[in-house]
Amino acid sequence: MAKMMAFLKPYKWFITGVLILIFLQSLSDLYLPTLMADIVNRGIVEGDIPYIFRIGAFMLVVAAAGAVCSVAASYMSSRIAAGFGRAVRSRVFSHVENFSLQEFDKIGTASLITRTTNDITQVQQVLTLMLRLMISAPMMCIGGIIMAVSKDARLSLVLVVVIPVLALAIWLIASRGMPLFKALQKKLDHLNLVLREGLTGIRVIRSFNRTEHEGRRFQEANRSLTDTATKVNRIMAAMMPVMMLVMNFSSMAIIWFGSIRISRGHMQVGDLMAFLQYAMQIMFSLIMVSMMFVMIPRASVSAGRINEVLDMTADMKDPDLERPTGTRKGYxxxxxxxxxxxxxxxxxxxxxxxxxxxxxxxxxxxxxxxxxxxxxxxxxxxxxxxxxxxxxxxxxxxxxxxxxxxxxxxxxxxxxxxxxxxxxxxxxxxxxxxxxxxxxxxxxxxxxxxxxxxxxxxxxxxxxxxxxxxxxxxxxxxxxxxxxxxxxxxxxxxxxxxxxxxxxxxxxxxxxxxxxxxxxxxxxxxxxxxxxxxxxxxxxxxxxxxxxxxxxxxxxxxxxxxxxxxxxxxxxxxx
CATH class of the missing domain: 3.40.50.300 (P-loop containing nucleotide triphosphate hydrolases)
Known part of the structure; x- marks a missing residue:
């Protein structure tokens, strides 16, 4: 996918704007649990009602600012991805127009159509996701760890155990799914080929009463694609239950050990609530990374297929200097x-x-x-x-x-x-x-x-x-x-x-x-x-x-x- 990043050059200022907005949104999300802890520790425990209203109003302002940044970042990232898709499609189409018939024969018309439509759409979707998560997920993870440690360093040992387990689970699931994505795109090519032949040759098919035969061909191609897609989705579907299982056990561990530290006077109730929210933010940031792991392998396969077309040089090239023709025209x-x-x-x-x-x-x-x-x-x-x-x-x-x-x-x-x-x-x-x-x-x-x-x-x-x-x-x-x-x-x-x-x-x-x-x-x-x-x-x-x-x-x-x-x-x- 790295080669395709060249198509993002016209949008560098938009990308900078998205990254800044996501950064501000992440700061907002990280600051809210601390404000909530202050309300609990000082406002509720000490009965300071004016303080609760004052900090509560400030929380609303911070949350609103984060929401505005989020909406603006979503709009800008969508525009970038749409422009990227348009540019890549135009480049692929203009490049293919220069192919000789030998290049067309080598790749195949059905595959070229799939690469120009489905494959570019896959890359475009992942680009939208990456623009939103490439800053947000790491920052929420690292920022959440820092803020959790600041609330209670000893309780953070729970995260030291949980995070590697979660990361290992993500890696195991994604590594099994990646090889299947390439097969999925090839089977989509074959399905397009069968469908194209069936539609363009419908008169011949009907005249020879081969409708059932072509129906079986399509069903076989469709079943093969479905089976592979089901296998991929079955593997990837295991990711979310694993994530939720780890998160729930983490919450139980945090509340268990946190309650012990509160009873011993080492921690306040508000800090435990904030710590729990930071732990959830860390977990969710890892889940967001896992979502990227789900989509990036398939997009990488699609990007490779697009690059295969763009890297293919036409055997037939124009001369640098054109020779003038003779006076006898058409000989x-x-x-x-x-x-x-x-x-x-x-x-x-x-x-x-x-x-x-x-x-x-x-x-x-x-x-x-x-x-x-x-x-x-x-x-x-x-x-x-x-x-x-x-x-x-x-x-x-x-x-x-x-x-x-x-x-x-x-x-x-x-x-x-x-x-x-x-x-x-x-x-x-x-x-x-x-x-x-x-x-x-x-x-x-x-x-x-x-x-x-x-x-x-x-x-x-x-x-x-x-x-x-x-x-x-x-x-x-x-x-x-x-x-x-x-x-x-x-x-x-x-x-x-x-x-x-x-x-x-x-x-x-x-x-x-x-x-x-x-x-x-x-x-x-x-x-x-x-x-x-x-x-x-x-x-x-x-x-x-x-x-x-x-x-x-x-x-x-x-x-x-x-x-x-x-x-x-x-x-x-x-x-």
């Missing part, structure tokens, strides 16, 4: 490119070399697992190549700033992703300052204007979370419009026409021809009809290029391509 070159996923036995791509020029359509086709989407992912640097290089306008993409590189590209992913908001907002996601005319033109080219016009509010119609209120084909067309409105130098379509019917597919490709005449267009597709008119078709097979040429030439020279065509088209269509 792409792959030079002997190879790439492997972490832990994979075989490379996903090997020896990939080709070029794509402005004004041309380069299509990529191949069987499932041939490396089409992987190849496309390397252009915007979602992953970095392991061997060879990718150059855009004569400059290696690794020597360009990621923002500069991606500003050149209009990317349409294989799985269309829409965001909650209006249709207009989703299209303008590609270009924030796009005019209404640019937005409508992009939608028309993407063949989306028809279904948009049929919606009740047109471009202001609301898209549900994940785009669940539009069809797969409509999602794809809106994703294409989002890329078109950007008017980039390079268009990358990663199997973006798969959900379109043949008629819409043909109309869209015809419209794209005129719209992207000056840009470099790369299309990944499964359908032969989608790529048949491309200037250049790249055929991938098991991560290698099996052929590069036009449709007609590939039919003569590439067996892999002929097999793909034969599997999709009839003999008459091929002819």
């Amino acid at each position: 792409i070159e792959f030079d002997d490119v190879s790439f492997s996923y972490p832990g994979a036995e075989e490379p996903a791509l090997s020896g990939i070399s080709f070029s794509a020029a402005p004004g041309e359509v380069t299509a990529i086709i191949g069987g499932t697992g041939s490396g089409k989407s992987t190849l496309i992912s390397l252009i915007p640097r979602f992953y970095d190549v392991e061997g060879g290089s990718i150059r855009i306008d004569g400059v290696d993409v690794r020597e360009m700033k990621q923002e500069t590189l991606r500003a050149k590209i209009g990317y349409v992913p294989q799985k269309a992703v829409l965001f909650s908001g209006t249709i207009a907002e989703n299209i303008r996601y590609g270009k924030e300052d796009a005019t209404d005319e640019e937005m409508r033109h992009a939608a028309a080219i993407a063949q989306a204007d028809g279904f948009i016009a049929a919606m009740p509010n047109g471009y202001e119609s609301v898209i549900a979370q994940g785009g669940t209120n539009v069809s797969g084909g409509q999602k794809q067309r809106l994703s294409i419009a989002r890329a078109l409105v950007r008017r980039p130098e390079i268009y990358v379509f990663d199997d973006s026409f798969s959900a379109l019917d043949f008629k819409t597919d043909a109309k869209l490709r015809a419209a794209l021809r005129g719209e992207t005449a000056d840009a470099t267009v790369i299309i990944v597709a499964q359908r032969v009809t989608t790529v048949i008119d491309a200037d250049r078709i790249i055929v991938l097979d098991e991560g290698r290029i099996a052929g590069i040429d036009s449709h007609r030439e590939l039919m003569d020279s590439c067996e892999v391509y002929r097999e793909i065509v034969a599997s999709q088209l009839s003999e008459d269509e091929i002819a």
